[in-house]
Amino acid sequence: MRRTVRMSRYTAAEIEAKWQEAWDKAGSFRAERDETRPKYYVLEMFPYPSGRIHIGHVRNYTMGDVVARYKRATGHNVLHPMGWDAFGMPAENAAMASGGHPKDWTYSNIDDMRDQMKPLGLSIDWSREFATCDPEYYGQQQALFLDFLEKGLVYRKNAVVNWDPVDMTVLANEQVENGRGWRSGAEVERRELTQWFFRISDFSGELLDALDTLDDWPAKVRLMQENWIGRSRGLQFSFERTDGGGIEVYTTRPDTLMGASFIGISPDHPLARELEAKDPAVARAVAAMRKGGTTEEAIEKAEKVGLDTGLTVRHPLDPNWELPVWIANFILMDYGTGAIFGVPAHDQRDLDFARKYGLPVRNTFFALDDDTPVGDVAFIPPKTEKVRWVDHFTGIDVATGQEAIDATIRFAEQQGWGKGVTNYRLRDWGLSRQRYWGCPIPVVHCDACGVVPEKKENLPIRLPDDVSFDQPGNPLDRHPTWRDCACPACGNHARRETDTMDTFVDSSWYFARFTAPHADTPTVMEDADYWMNVDQYIGGIEHAILHLLYSRFFARAMHLTGHLPAKSKEPFDALFTQGMVTHAIYQSRGADGRPVYHYPEEVTLRDGRAFLKDGTEVDIVPSAKMSKSKNNVVDPVTIISQYGADTARWFVLSDSPPERDVEWTAAGAEAAHKHLARVHRLASDIAQAQGEGQGDDELLREMHKTIRDVTLGVDAFGFNAAIAKLYAFTGTLARSKAGAQARQQAARTLAQLMSPMTPHLSEEIWQMLGGTGLVLNAPWPQADEAMLVEENVTLPIQVNGKRRAEISVPRDMPKQEVEKLVLAHEAVIRVLDGAQPKKLIVVPGRIVNVVI
RNA sequence: GCGGGCGUGAUGGAAUGGUAGACAUAUCAGACUUAAAAUCUGAAGGGGCUUUCGCCCCGUGUGGGUUCGAGUCCCACCGCCCGCACCA
Secondary structure (H helix, E strand, O other), X not given: OHHHHHOOOOOHHHHHHHHHHHHHHHOOOOOOOOOOOOEEEEEEOOOOOOOOOOHHHHHHHHHHHHHHHHHHHOOOEEEOOOOXXXXXXXXXXXXXXXOOOHHHHHHHHHHHHHHHHHHHOOOOOHHHOOEOOOHHHHHHHHHHHHHHHHOOOEEEEEEEEEEEOOOOEEEOHHHEEOOEEOOOOOEOEEEEEEEEEEOHHHHHHHHHHHXXXXXXXXXXXXXXXXXXXXXEEEEEEEEEEOOOOEEEEEEOOHHHHHHOOEEEEOOOOHHHHHHHHHOHHHHHHHHHHOEOOOOHHHHHHOOOOEEEEEEEEEEOXXXXXXXXXXXXXXXOOOOOOOEEEEOHHHOHHHHHHHHHHOOOOOOOEEEOOEOOOOOOOOOOOOOOOEEEEOOOOOOOOEEEHHHHHHHHXXXXXXXXXXXXXXXXXXXXXXXXXXXXXXXXXXXXXXXXXXXXXXXXXXXOOOOOOOOOOOOOOOHHHHOOXXXXXXXXXXXXXXXXXXXXXXXXXXXXXXXXXXXOOOOOOOOOHHHHHHHOOEOEEEEEHHHOOHHHHHHHHHHHHHHHOOOOOHHHHOOEOEEEEEOOEEEEEEEEEOOOOOEEEEOHHHOEEEOOEEEOOOOOEEEXXXXXXXOHHHOOOOOHHHHHHHHOHHHHHXXXXXXXXXXXXXXXXXXXXXXXXXHHHHHHHHHHHHHOOOOOOOOHHHHHHHHHHHHHHHHHHHHOOOHHHHHHHHHHHHHHHHHOOOOHHHHHHHHHHHHHXXXXXXXXXXXXXXXXXXXXXXXXXXXXXOOOHHHHOOOEEEEEEEEOOEEEEEEEEEOOOOHHHHHHHHHOOHHHHHHHOOOOOOEEEEEOOOEEEEEO
C-alpha cells in the first residue's frame, strides 16, 4: 500500500483544466499566416447549434483534433477553426412551439454548445469562430449572391414545392409525412412558384470530370456524385403530332424505338398544362397526379397512373404508325424534355404501365439463345451484352445494346430527324425558401424596373427582429414595414424579396470564410491563397452528395467572381467520412403492447443480458442510432464529468475504424479510463526509477516499431489500429526490466504518440518525465530504420494453401535454400509421404506454399 | 423505386491476395488481500483425437467462380445502414 501513497492519482478534471489553461495562456492554437512553414488546414463539418453536443460530435471533432495536433507536431502551421451552421427550421419550430425568437434560441444554444465543447480540449482557434446567422456573415453571403447574379450564375424560374392547402404554406420535405402536412394533416399538393436558382447544371461536365482529380476522397463518395450528376448520351428528336405540332423527347435507349407503344409526358409538361386548361377531366386527373410530396422517392414509389390524352403522334420511321400520348405521373419534367416514348418490353416501369392500361408490348431484341416474348418482367440485359435484334432499321442483327444505341444515333443524325445529345441528371439548385430564419435574398421587386439587385453598400439586408410565429407562413411576408424599400434603380417605392436562402448556401463557403473570418469582403485573397485548400475535411457520409457538390460549385463560382484563387476550384483536398456513434436500446413491452424504452441507468447487464431492478429481463437492440425517443442518447457532458475528456476522446477512437459506426458502451468507456489511469501510474513510477536494468535494446526496438506503426496509423486514419499498438506498447513498457533511462525515453515517446488523442494526460506525463516545454510543441518522434530491421523472419509453410508449419530463416535467405529447408521439414515430409510436390511457391520474406 | 455502403469469435474489431481472430470488452482461472475493490498474471473461434509434445476437421452473412493461395477479387442472393435535390 506504500505504493499508492507514493503514486499520484490520475485526476482527469484537475489535469485537464490545468493544461487547457496552459494552452490558452500560450495562445497555442491561434493560427497566423507564416510563409516559412507549410500550412495545414483541417476542418470538421461545422455543427448545427441544437443546444447539446452529441457524442457523435465528440468523435468527429476528436478525429479532426488528432490530425491537427499530429500535423502541428510534424512542423505544420495548422488552421483548425470552428463555427455554427446556425440558420434553419429548428429555430422557427422552437419559436412556434414555445414562443421566443429564433435568434435568441440560436445564440443561447451556441453559448451552451461552446461551453460543452471547450472541455474537450480541442486545438481550435476560437478567435475565428462565427455563426452563419451573424449579419457580418450573411451580409457577405449577400454580396456573393450579387456577384453571382452579375455573372449570370443565378436566375429565376418556376419550380414545384410542397403546398399545404389548409395552412396555405410551403412545406419542407421532412414536414410531409405520408403525403400529408405534418401540422394540418392535409393532403399535400405540388405547386409551382417562381424561385431563384444557381446555375450548377452549367458545371455538370466539369464537376463530373474533376472527380477524377480527387484522389484523397473516398471512392464511394466520388461514385455517388458521379451517379448523381448522371451523364448520359442519348437521342433527342420530335414526334410529329397528328393534329399538328410536335413532342420533343429524349431517350438513352433510342435502339428500342421499334418497341415504342406510347408517348408519356409529365403532368407538368406544357402540353399537359394546355390540355388541363381546356378539359376539366384532364384537369381532375392531373390534379390527382400532383398530390403527394415532391421527393423523387415519393414519385418513384407512387402507383403508376396515367391518362390517355386522345392525342396521337407518328412514329418517325413509319408515318402510318400512330402512337397514343399519355400523361403519366412517373415522368419528371426536370429530366430530359419531360417526355419519353414508352418501350414496355425493355423497361420495367413502362411494362407495368402498359399491362395496367392494355398497351402493346413489342420485343425489339431477344437473348441470343432465347426468343420467349416478355411477360411480366422486362428484358433489360446489360448494354455490353450481345443480343439478337428483331427490327433491322439500322441493319443490325446481333450487337450489344451500346453498339445499337450508337448506330441509332448515327442513323437518326444521317436521316436528319434526331441528334445525339449529352444530358445530365443534375438539376439547377433552387435556393429560395419561403421562411424567416435564413439569409435574406438581396433583391427588390419594383413595378417599373422589375427584379433589381440591392446595392452592395446597403448590405447586410438584416432580418427584422419584430416577428411572430403564431400563424403558419413566412413572417417576412406579413411584416408591416420590412418589405418596403426604395428601388435601387429608380428610387421609387419597391418591395423586398421575402424569400430567404437555402441553408446549404451558408455551408457552401464557410470554409473559405474561416481564412479571413472578420473581413469586410467575403474573403481576402492573400489569406485564401495562403490557407486554402482545406487539406483534410472530415464529416458524415450523409453529406456525400448535396453539401459537398454545392461547395464544389460554390468554389468555382467564387473563383469566377474573384473571391477564391484558381487552385481552390476543388476546395477539399482530402475528405474523410466518419461513422456514427451508436448505443444499445433497452426495450420491453408495456401492457398495451407498445415498446417501452429504458435508460441505460435503469438496466443492469449480466452475461450479455439486461435486467431491470425488479429482475425483469429486457431486450437489447445493439448498435442503434441514438435517439431521444429511444432513451439511448449518451451525453458527453456526463461522460466528461465522470471520466474526463481524454477518456471520451480515447474511447470514441479506439473501438472501431473511424469510417464505421462505433457502439458506445459503458464497459468500453470504463476500460478506456482504466487504461489511461494505468498509463498515468506507470509514468509516475518510471519518473522515479533509477539505475541500470536489462533489455534496453528490446524496449527501444519495440518503441521504434510503435513509432512507425502509430505514425502510419494516424496518417492513414487508422486511429483504432494506432491505439491498439499503443495498448500493446504500454504492456511492453510495464513489463520491461530495462534501465531507468531507456524506460523514461520510452515513456516520453509514449506520451508523444498518445498526445493527439489524449492531449491533457500526455502533457501531464511529459512534464512528469522531464520533457521539454509542452508536448504539444515537441517534434513528432522519428522511427529509426536501423532499429526496425529484423535479422530473422518467420515463414509460414502452407500445404495447398493451409498453414501446416513455420520456419525461422534469415531475412535474405535465397529461395533455393528456403526450398531445401521446407522439403526437409518433418511436417512437409509427412504430408508428401515420399511423393514430389507439384509445385513449390516461395514468396521471399512472406510465405511458402507446397502444392501436392 | 433508384444510387451508394456494410456483413469476421459472446461483443467491438485486426489482417499490402500470403499464418484469420492483433488490440480491447465480457467471461473463467490464478496471484495479492482478513475480505472486497483496485492491481498484476494466465486461458479462451467451434468440434474432435491424444498421457504429454502435439495432431486433425470445420470456420470471415448464403451459394457459386478466379487463384498455388480469397475475409480481401468477380457474379448472384439475403440482411442491415446512408442518400434521393425544401432536415442539417
